[in-house]
Amino acid sequence: MIKIPHRQTVLWIASILVYAFLYIPLIIIVVFSFNDSKLNAEWVGFTLHWYKALLNNHEMLLAARNSLIIAISASFLATTLGTMAGLAIHRYKLKVLPILAFTPVAMPEILLGVSLLLFFLQVLNLTLGMLSIIIAHTTFCIGFVAIIVRARLQGMDESIFEAARDLGATPWQTFHQITLPLIRPAIIAGALMSFTLSIDDFVITFFTKGVGEPILPIQIYTMIKVAVTPEVNAISTLLMLLTLTLIIIATRFDTSMLRGESK
Template sequence: MRRGPWLWAAALAVYAFLYVPLAIVVVYSFNDSRLNAEWVGFTWHWYDVLLHDEDMLAAAGNSLFIALVSSLSATALGTMAGMAMHRYGMRVLAFMVLTPVAMPEILLGVSLLLFFIQVLNLTLGMISIMIAHITFSIGFVAVIVRARLAGIDESIFEAARDLGASPWETFRYITFPLILPGVIAGGLMAFTLSIDDFVITFFTAGVGVATLPLRIYSMIKIAVTPEVNAVSTLLLLTLTMIVLASRFAPDVLRGKT
């Protein structure tokens, strides 16, 4: 049973279950047929269609812009939250930071929709999407930063204080360099979450602005063509690279590899 053949077989079957569906999406993005049914021949056609699809390109631009702004903001706020939670406990703040992460996404989506329209009287669009993305990303950044802080020997901060460093100097020269890998990992996480989010964006986007996931959703719902496969393949490639970067960047920054 330790690592017997049955365990290997079961585990490999699960790996196959994880990868086969995605592989099929990628393969059909090169298929010279409108239907995702049988293999006809190799083509770049769907990528060509994609690159001339103004709506899709605009949506991709929106997604990137939103992800950039919201991940930077969420990284700043999340780092602060992580530090506050680590240093001062602050159970109320911890509750506020972690609950949006733990509850079903739709709840945050509809409550923000209600709040934006009924209370702020805000026209839904870029701003509302960004606020929503920041709200659910803060928790992820905070958790990563707090975990990083928990691994640091407290006496180093005491030493800095004894040597006369101000709180700002301690942060600037001691704390920040030490938590930087966590901050970067958290930021990348927030970026991926933002670019990937469908549910919360769906409720806070309104009619004017489309992000990439919203555009993909309407294509899947209305008219499926292999253009969806092409955009999926490109997205898959991009996000895989981000995940790999977030895995390996911290090591590189610490000068380990």
């Protein structure tokens, strides 16, 4: 007689398999980045060769720098504009702005990439380059910031603003002393989200990039398509290591972060 396993057990097994599905590919990348063989096939021996090669790869370092500049600029712009949009959408009954801000978030990226490509070339006569990428990234990040800021505002008690007004605060005072501190976490969150979206974005960058300045995702794409060497593993591993470090820092930064995902 086979005993039917407890349902919780089934759930556990299924979940562990899903976790394995999520993590095994990443582990493999890391392992092969130390492999002394050009082919990502079998383990030959330990080497740091691919990391050294990466450090000597000027294009790659330049690409990393360009991507950072783009991500910082785009997230700054998107956070400013997105926060305004979030505030405006929450406070006033606007019809057009919500549609404009939220649609780019919901559309397949390729559509935004294509339309911006046509726009930059035909209307602005802008030579594609860093500026066009920054604008493109800002366009789709505004929506994300606005969503986060609005969600934060929705969760707040309106009476606090009324109280401020009753006490004779000007709109600017209300904003500066009450609204801004209250939504600051959402603004920071939006900025970070924009930053990560921008640095990771491949599709829109692919369409709006110029030639000449290497950009990180494009550089990785070319490496994958043209010459697959474990250098790709090395850069991937470094990127992952970076995030892992950040997680540890983030935990230190605020020990309560694992306590609860409050809204």
